[in-house]
Amino acid sequence: MQKVVMSGNQAVARGFWEAGGVVAASYPGSPTVEILESVKAYKEIYSHWAMNEKIALEIAMGSSMAGGRAMASMKHVGLNIAADPFMTFTQTKTNGGFVLVVGDDPGLSSSQNEQDTRVYARFANVALLEPSTPQEAKDFVKLGLSLSEENGTPVIIRLTSNLCHSRGVVALSEREEKDIPGFVKDQPRYNMLPPHANRQQIFMHERVLKLQGYAEESPLNVLVPREGSDTLLVTSSLPYCYLMELKPEASVLKLGMTFPLPVQKIRQLSHNYRQTIVIEELVPLVEQELKAAGIAVKGKDYFPFTGELTTDVIRAGLIQAEVECSAPQATVEPSSSPRRTPMLCAGCPHRPIFDVLREADVTVIGDIGCYSLGILEPFEVLNTVISMGASLGMIQGVAKAHRYADKVRPLVATIGDGTFFHSGLSGFADLARTEENITIIVLDNRTTAMTGGQSTPTTRDYLKDESLYGMSIAEILVAFGIRDVQEIDQFHLSKTRRVISEAMERDGLSVIIAKRPCALNFKVVNPHFFVDPEVCIGCRRCIQVNCPPISMHTYPGIDDSKSFIDPKMCVGCSVCSQVCPVKAIKSSALLKKGGGSK
Numbered sequence: 001m002q003k004v005v006m007s008g009n010q011a012v013a014r015g016f017w018e019a020g021g022v023v024a025a026s027y028p029g030s031p032t033v034e035i036l037e038s039v040k041a042y043k044e045i046y047s048h049w050a051m052n053e054k055i056a057l058e059i060a061m062g063s064s065m066a067g068g069r070a071m072a073s074m075k076h077v078g079l080n081i082a083a084d085p086f087m088t089f090t091q092t093k094t095n096g097g098f099v100l101v102v103g104d105d106p107g108l109s110s111s112q113n114e115q116d117t118r119v120y121a122r123f124a125n126v127a128l129l130e131p132s133t134p135q136e137a138k139d140f141v142k143l144g145l146s147l148s149e150e151n152g153t154p155v156i157i158r159l160t161s162n163l164c165h166s167r168g169v170v171a172l173s174e175r176e177e178k179d180i181p182g183f184v185k186d187q188p189r190y191n192m193l194p195p196h197a198n199r200q201q202i203f204m205h206e207r208v209l210k211l212q213g214y215a216e217e218s219p220l221n222v223l224v225p226r227e228g229s230d231t232l233l234v235t236s237s238l239p240y241c242y243l244m245e246l247k248p249e250a251s252v253l254k255l256g257m258t259f260p261l262p263v264q265k266i267r268q269l270s271h272n273y274r275q276t277i278v279i280e281e282l283v284p285l286v287e288q289e290l291k292a293a294g295i296a297v298k299g300k301d302y303f304p305f306t307g308e309l310t311t312d313v314i315r316a317g318l319i320q321a322e323v324e325c326s327a328p329q330a331t332v333e334p335s336s337s338p339r340r341t342p343m344l345c346a347g348c349p350h351r352p353i354f355d356v357l358r359e360a361d362v363t364v365i366g367d368i369g370c371y372s373l374g375i376l377e378p379f380e381v382l383n384t385v386i387s388m389g390a391s392l393g394m395i396q397g398v399a400k401a402h403r404y405a406d407k408v409r410p411l412v413a414t415i416g417d418g419t420f421f422h423s424g425l426s427g428f429a430d431l432a433r434t435e436e437n438i439t440i441i442v443l444d445n446r447t448t449a450m451t452g453g454q455s456t457p458t459t460r461d462y463l464k465d466e467s468l469y470g471m472s473i474a475e476i477l478v479a480f481g482i483r484d485v486q487e488i489d490q491f492h493l494s495k496t497r498r499v500i501s502e503a504m505e506r507d508g509l510s511v512i513i514a515k516r517p518c519a520l521n522f523k524v525v526n527p528h529f530f531v532d533p534e535v536c537i538g539c540r541r542c543i544q545v546n547c548p549p550i551s552m553h554t555y556p557g558i559d560d561s562k563s564f565i566d567p568k569m570c571v572g573c574s575v576c577s578q579v580c581p582v583k584a585i586k587s588s589a590l591l592k593k594g595g596g597s598k
């Protein structure tokens with residue numbers, strides 16, 4: 001049997017392939033982006049980056065209804081978008097195996113909230129599996145697909161950020177092909193109108209009971225006994241691995257399935273111990289369910305309800321619970337690299353927009369994407385980040401409330417092209433008839449930059465790749481009936497400044513589409529710019545645009561520090577030269593022509 005090192009995400013893709021999966025759909029979001037990227041390597045599987053998570057889920061649902069094993073993957077907040085079809089799909093008796101792989105982010109390393117997907121499993125009456133290692137990630141996807149077919153249920157595979165990205169040895173198997181019958185008409189099964197949907201409530205209830213029976217017997221929920229211990233620790237996911245490192249003087253019940261829970265098994269086991277402690281990340285779900293069943297357990301008394309349960313956090317909790325650990329405390333060298341705030345890339349097209357908005361006296365309602373960095377110093381322009389597409393509804397609400405306010409600033413919102421197609425379309429349709437004075441800037445960088453550069457429907461504009469869509473956001477908005485729509489190239493700073501300020505002065509809705517491709521994705525490299533230290537007055541205006549190549553520098557023979565541009569990092573966007581009040585920043589193209597400073 002071949003063994004390879006894989007990340008949790010890669011292992012999920014492999015498991016789906018081995019299980020004979022045929023359709024995988026996703027919307028990008030950390031920590032699960034690499035699942036679909038990895039699926040793409042398997043030519044037997046149709047893979048699809050959908051426009052949002054709801055569509056990804058629906059594509060997978062369709063495949064499952066036609067009998068083809070299917071997988072949808074998304075980050076935890078993506079399930080909020082997909083929840084509408086999911087909460088009704090779960091009522092139907094699943095046909096082809098269906099797994100929904102969700103990446104939670106305890107500790108919020110790259111998310112706007114910390115919600116716990118296990119809550120959804122209970123809400124939707126579906127089984128939820130929690131792997132602890134990449135090997136289990138692969139195995140649980142296969143098992144999930146079988147459980148799905150045997151019980152007529154979607155199955156959620158819940159991953160967390162560190163499992164998605166950590167690597168481990170995974171044993172590979174061959175692919176098992178499955179027969180696909182195609183869609184068979186079955187009204188009571190798929191038409192969830194009241195008479196059928198009513199009946200399906202009973203079906204779901206019985207399904208959970210059946211799954212509960214499975215959980216009680218399943219080797220997924222396994223006791224790792226320890227001779228002479230008086231404590232039972234109940235845990236799942238990565239905290240299980242951390243516990244194994246800590247070697248606690250306790251028996252450990254590892255739960256591979258956390259919904260439904262093997263309540264009777266835990267009840268019986270708990271009788272053999274002085275105390276039972278639940279170690280779970282985020283919501284005390286297992287703890288509360290066991291308490292509700294009358295089992296005396298503790299959990300959040302010792303462990304935090306927020307953040308990752310790392311080895312150190314678990315050790316601290318165990319000490320509080322008076323459980324000894326035999327593994328010595330690890331000594332971690334403090335990192336020698338300084339902490340840095342994230343910043344926009346060199347040549348990022350969002351930069352000039354933030355520079356203009358910073359100078360204007362406006363209230364900017366923000367959205368989610370790379371442009372969320374406009375919240376941070378030195379721009380501090382955006383005032384809100386809530387969820388994808390929320391800026392469009394929120395700005396309407398702010399505008400309405402401002403009617404009752406005494407003194408208000410002009411209202412501007414920023415939204416990226418990826419977010420526009422994910423959930424901005426209906427927001428714009430809703431805004432189209434507004435009489436409020438609102439300016440929206442669509443930052444069309446032709447990609448979903450934040451999650452690694454997946455294409456959006458406007459990507460073809462730049463790549464000229466006929467296989468991609470070539471949609472024009474301006475034409476879509478005009479079709480919505482929005483009249484005041486203009487496109488600009490924001491690298492022409494003075495024009496951008498004028499267009500934005502005029503738009504804010506006009507009544508009603510104005511939309512400006514700032515069209516410049518992402519510098520990272522499309523690698524636009526012009527001749528670099530340089531600072532002429534004899535002209536530079538050291539005012540630091542160029543530093544304020546916060547571009548990675550620019551810093552203050554001491555030049556030989558010049559007393560004061562002047563700005564400096566690292567030629568290896570500069571991509572020649574020219575924004576710094578346009579903000580320089582004394583024209584000290586010049587293009588290296590000039591040097592070649594013999595111009596510039598000697």
Ligand SMILES: Cc1ncc(C[n+]2csc(CCOP(=O)(O)OP(=O)(O)O)c2C)c(N)n1
Binds near residue numbers: 456
């Ligand atoms: C519901 C949901 N799905 C996915 C994400 C992950 N995510 C954050 S921003 C973003 C898209 C950003 O693309 P775009 O609007 O084009 O802005 P850019 O990063 O290119 O500037 C995604 C997919 C999320 N935060 N929420």
